[in-house]
Each structure stands twice: as C-alpha cells, then as structure tokens.
Amino acid sequence: xxxxxxxxxxxxxxxxxxxxxxxxxxxxxxxxxxxxxxxxxxxxxxxxxxxxxxxxxxxxxxxxxxxxxxxxxxxxxxxxxxxxxxxxxxxxxxx
Numbered sequence: 001x002x003x004x005x006x007x008x009x010x011x012x013x014x015x016x017x018x019x020x021x022x023x024x025x026x027x028x029x030x031x032x033x034x035x036x037x038x039x040x041x042x043x044x045x046x047x048x049x050x051x052x053x054x055x056x057x058x059x060x061x062x063x064x065x066x067x068x069x070x071x072x073x074x075x076x077x078x079x080x081x082x083x084x085x086x087x088x089x090x091x092x093x094x095x
Contacts, residue, residue, distance in 0.1 A: 006049050009045045009049060013044050013048075014041045017040070017041060
C-alpha cells in the first residue's frame with residue numbers, strides 16, 4: 001500500500017462530492033456551494049491523510065517485524081547467560 005498525497009485525496013473527494021451534487025440534479029453549483037465543497041474537502045482530506053498515515057506506518061512496522069532475519073534473533077537469544085535451575089532437597093523431620 002503506497003501512501004497517497006493530499007492533492008490526490010483532495011481531487012478524489014472533490015470528484016465524489018461533485019458526483020453527489022449531480023445526483024441531486026444540481027448541474028451548476030453556486031459560488032457559496034463551491035466554497036463549502038472546497039472547505040469540506042480540505043478538512044476531510046487532512047483527516048483521511050492522518051488516518052492513512054497511521055495505517056501505512058502500522059503495515060510497514062508489521063512488515064519489518066516479519067522480515068527480521070533469524071540469525072540476528074538467534075544471536076540475541078544466545079547472548080543471555082544460561083541460568084541453571086536450583087534444586088532444593090526436602091528433609092524429613094522425625095516425630
């Protein structure tokens with residue numbers, strides 16, 4: 001999944017809003033409507049950009065975790081000191 005630029009997202013949002021206006025039989029929007037469409041598309045674009053960035057980072061992080069080389073992981077595990085278990089002997093008390 002490649003990250004999308006704000007410009008690409010904004011153009012797609014504006015296209016979808018213009019299609020919605022066409023379905024409402026508004027062929028030519030007034031200046032005020034165009035201004036509102038532009039403002040809302042900017043707001044929606046910034047929110048979408050933030051969410052997509054989070055998703056992209058998560059997927060990239062998950063991918064990098066999967067691609068860790070096993071040799072490095074083995075060295076990290078092998079560098080720990082070996083701890084021997086302690087055996088405690090039970091003694092019986094004469095009664």
